[in-house]
Amino acid sequence: MDIGFIGLGEMGGAMVANLLKAGHSVRVWNRTPEKAQALAAAGARVVATPAEAFAGDAVLSMLADDTALRTVIDAALLEHAPRGLVHVNMATISVALAETLAREHAERGLHYVAAPVLGRPDVAAAAKLTIVAAGAAEAIDRVQPLFDAIGQKTWRIGALPQQANVMKLAANFMLASAVETLGEASALLGGHGVAMRDFLDVITSGIFPGPVYAGYGGMIAEERYEPALFKARLGLKDVRLALAAAEAVSTPLPVASVVRDSLIEALAHGDGECDFAVLGKVAARRAGRA
Template sequence: MEIGFIGLGSMGSAMARNLVAAGHRVRAWNRSGGAIEGVAMLGAPAEAFDADAVMTMLSDDAAIRSVILDAGVLAAARPGLTNVVCSTISVAFARELAAAHERAGIGFVSAPVLGRPDVAAKGGLNVLVGGAPAAIDHVRPLLEAIGSRIWPLGDEAAAANAAKIAVNMMIAMAIEAMAEAVVLTEANGLPRAAFFELILGTLFGSRPYQSYSANIAAGSYAPGFKAELGLKDLRLAREAAGSAGRTLPMLDAAHARMAEAVAAGWGQLDWSAIAKFTLESGSRLGSAPAERLSA
């Protein structure tokens, strides 16, 4: 297939390489330029929409709105094109995008992914998919090129975005849970390495616990998924909960803790730096005023 690609950050670059390796012709636009072997670089995002499909991997709602909606590129898209948005975006904006694509007469699929850049490089992402069955079928070869498993989540595109936000919320809660458990166990003479060996070998052996317990054990928070992006995703979760008229107290607490970590100057560190904040500050979860922590 002829693929347009928008957004070549660490995740997007890995995905674009896998599309090339799968035999697709990929032409890409990136706000900060750059080059990838086998990918033809474009001068404007509108050029990416002269393709069979577009894969969009920009950072947030505002970036997608600016590059796609405000620039009016949908009106000039090739007939029959489907746009696959893999970004983590708000539920409300996913609905807005779906409506805008429908008005333009082109397909839209929400396909946020689970996995970090190292997983993306291996083509091992879990792809959460929402949208019309015909649109999904059209881009299935692309989804298979970037992921190890595709998870169909229904005809409503926004359902996939709600699932992605919920998963990220749960990961943040898991990181904070591990940090608080270490505070408790170390205060009673148990080294954190021994505690992590226990939990990973019994009840908590999933990938998030494996990955982030390693960060906590080593006291190393080199950027993977940045804390400022984690804060953004927790804000999206709070917005989605609020729109549904629901109160999620654990989410509010995790958002407050992530906001504290970012306010401490750790926004560019991995989002597991919320554990660093808990371990170093000794403050109770959610101790700072909620109005100061909004983001």
């Protein structure tokens, strides 16, 4: 397919590489052009403006947050996009902005698909992302070959694009809550002289298998918070988005409120760039042991 791609951070760059490998023609644009140049060697065509990327069969975007997205994808860009174009937004953005984008695209005869991904850069590089897609079924059908090139599984979960964002935020909320809870459990165990390592062995071989408890739990057990797989600062952003999405439908999320407070405390102590497993340090500090 002939596609555009906007936003070439770690995640976006890895996706483009896999799209090229699968034989797609990709026009790429990035705010800082160096990242685009690096992909040129792999066959990407570097374009000078977002508008040039916003054409062809489809355009994918992977921008950092609401503000970054709004700086690039504005009314003027949409106005000049070819009718019938499918725009697939793979970033984790607010539910409110997703609703706005869906409406703005529809008004101009454009298709808008929200397809946030689960998985970190190493998973993206291996083309094993989990894709959570929502939007009109025929639009998703058209871009499914692209999803197949970058992910191992696409879940279709609704006709309203923002529903994919809600699901992504709910998943990240679950993740953040599990890490906060691991941190608190670690503080409890430490106070009684029980090794967190032993605890993890017990729970990960039984009730809590899988990467989250072993991975983040291990970082807490070793008090090793760098390099960050998922930064505390970004974890806070996602929890904030989950709280806002919940407030929009009058839903309290008391555990999310607690996690937000703990992440703010991490930032207050200069640990915003650490992995958000640093919640273990926050819990230990409160107990006077960090």
